[in-house]
Amino acid sequence: MSALLSGLRALLPTRADYRGARISWRADLVAGLTVGIVALPLALAFGVSSGVGAEAGLVTAIVAGLVAAVFGGSNVQVSGPTGAMVVVLAPIVVLHGVGAVAVVSLMAGVLVVAAGIFRLGRAVSYIPWPVIEGFTAGIGIIIFLQQVPAALGVEAGGHSSNAVVAAWQVVTEASWPAALLPLAAVAGVALIMVLLGRIAPAIPASFVAILAVSIVTVLAGSPLTTIGTLPSSLPAPSLPALDPATLTALAGPAVAVAALAAIESLLSARVAATIADTGQVNADRELFGQGLASIASGFFGGMPATGAIARTAVNVRSGARTRLAAVIHALALLLVVLVAAPVVGAIPLAALSGVLMMTAARMVSPATIGRVLRSSRSSVAVFAVTLFVTVAFDLVIAVGIGLAVAAFFALRTLSRMSDATREVLPGPAAPGDERIALFTVHGSLFFGAADRLVDQISEAPDVAVVVLRLSDVQIIDATGANALAELVSALERRGVTVLIKGVRPEHRRLLEQLGVIRSLRDPGHLFTELAPALDHARDHVRREAASQ
Incomplete structure (x- = not known):
């Protein structure tokens, strides 16, 4: 009060x-x-x-x-x-x-x-x-x-x-x-x-x-x-019919x-x-x-x-x-x-x-219309x-x-600025690196771009580990978080291990609420730095190769 x-x-x-x-x-x-x-x-x-x-x-x-x-x-x-x-x-x-x-x-x-x-x-x-x-x-x-x-x-x-x-x-x-x-x-x-x-x-x-x-x-x-x-004075105030x-x-x-x-x-x-x-x-x-x-x-x-x-x-x-x-x-x-x-x-x-x-x-204004x-x-x-x-x-x-x-036009522009790029693994090449897909997600993961970004990531052929770098993501909405959870679940069902690196603090609560973190095979598959994530991915590929 x-x-x-x-x-x-x-x-x-x-x-x-x-x-x-x-x-x-x-x-x-x-x-x-x-x-x-x-x-x-x-x-x-x-x-x-x-x-x-x-x-x-x-x-x-x-x-x-x-x-x-x-x-x-x-x-x-x-x-x-x-x-x-x-x-x-x-x-x-x-x-x-x-x-x-x-x-x-x-x-x-x-x-x-x-x-x-x-x-x-x-x-x-x-x-x-x-x-x-x-x-x-x-x-x-x-x-x-x-x-x-x-x-x-x-x-x-x-x-x-x-x-x-x-x-x-x-x-x-x-x-x-x-x-x-x-x-x-x-x-x-x-x-x-x-x-x-x-x-x-x-x-x-x-x-x-x-x-x-x-x-x-x-x-x-x-x-x-x-x-x-015209009247020579203001009318008296009154309440109109209501x-x-x-x-x-x-x-x-x-x-x-x-x-x-x-x-x-x-x-x-x-x-x-x-x-x-x-x-x-x-x-x-x-x-x-x-x-x-x-x-x-x-x-x-x-x-x-x-x-x-x-x-x-x-x-x-x-x-x-x-x-x-x-x-x-x-x-x-x-x-x-x-x-x-x-x-x-x-x-x-x-x-x-x-x-x-x-x-x-x-x-x-012609000048204003011209500027438009x-x-x-x-x-x-x-x-x-x-x-x-x-x-x-x-x-x-x-x-x-x-x-x-x-x-509509703003969302279309924002969607076009959003992208998932597969990058070459940093550092000296190691055996099995071809089976590791490192994706950096740029821009925003929201309802206007989520499906397209998910398609770009899920189409990676013949990989054992997908590493998702989310540190460059500016915006994540509920649709984007839900799409990401579905992507992680789909990849894990295919036998692909998903590692996530660089979740921003302001995004973490939403990702947890919509099951992105829970969809990971192991809670330890969430990383703050890229190097430990890549070490884990390479170790996983080596273990998988040794077991075959």
Whole structure:
């Protein structure tokens, strides 16, 4: 019990979290305000794109952003609604309604908190780079396609749940030339973001683009659909309906959302740690904090939250050094709700689509794809499979399949590196040496290579003694140990004496448990040095020859 309490205390905030704020508070203030400006259009856009509305996006950015900043495990992580989460939530809204999102947020938050408590934070380090890049590129493609309805002025509902099919349906249904007007707004946003990105990269291009297009739209009296009325305060917290039928129906989506929230948050925190020296990331605490953030967001009618890679990068590059910057970002967005809700409500939805299309385009990095394509063929295959499954089926399934494909290629490579080589006996030749087979096993004796190694050893012709050198074996799993036991038993039944040399201490217990040692004709046939093993083998051959 004391260990559990001690572990929980390690996941809670401490005064040390703000130790450097006395020195860096000015930089944190500037960074927080900058990120707040960048996050505003994204929070609105992700809320609209997911189907729960701009208000839910803002609520998530404020509530979840504040909670994650205080309880998370990164000093500079900025959390809120993200494109990847939108991709998962949009089908949930279609199937279960808007109210289901708050329930999913609570359920997923509880799962992510549990993952932090049970120390699963290191799991993201096992995701290979090609899987991450394929996953990211796939998300970018889906986000882009999901914005096609708003970009062409078509209602998003009533289309296929697959983003590719739905985008094609929207293009065929669009009313031309009326669709040119929202398309022009999208193009205007994209043009401003590209130009500002090249001319003045320090200026928050998405905010300026939306502001410019919104002003033109209002002055021109354009009929473009806008966000509409937004509340001038946060909604009161409340517990959504949690009846058994709802919980059962949303169990699967909640697991998918929790997995995505954990993966994306930990990846974002890891990326932030590589940009600048802002302190270590406590992966378990990060999960704990992100889970609490999603729970809090659900109580306020928001969406599940994750760490946002783009906003976190802006935060770090703007000079943030402590979590105070992320707190200020959330408070700045709260100020927007309290003071400027009517102004924000006048933003055209097409302008938000333009921001998300540009965000999505940046997620599909040609430079990164080029690096993948220049790497190994197995990496290209893993990337392509993950990308395809992400776009065609499901994000979380894509990560699972990508991991499976990556594991297959890794095991194949490891298997090819494993070998059993018959060697010439060292020292001066002695009569009968031809009847002694010395095999050195290299690499790993595991389920992917065990059968092939056993075949190589068992095919040695006309020998009386087999000496197995296992000192170079790096890994032995249960399958490999069992195969080795069967090999020893088979050779002994054929009248071949087996001697084993160089069992590593970390392998000995497994070999004993699975009967490898017991399969030897004599317990003394286990050696730590090669010379005594060869002396024993030669003595055995001499005795056998003398008895014939």
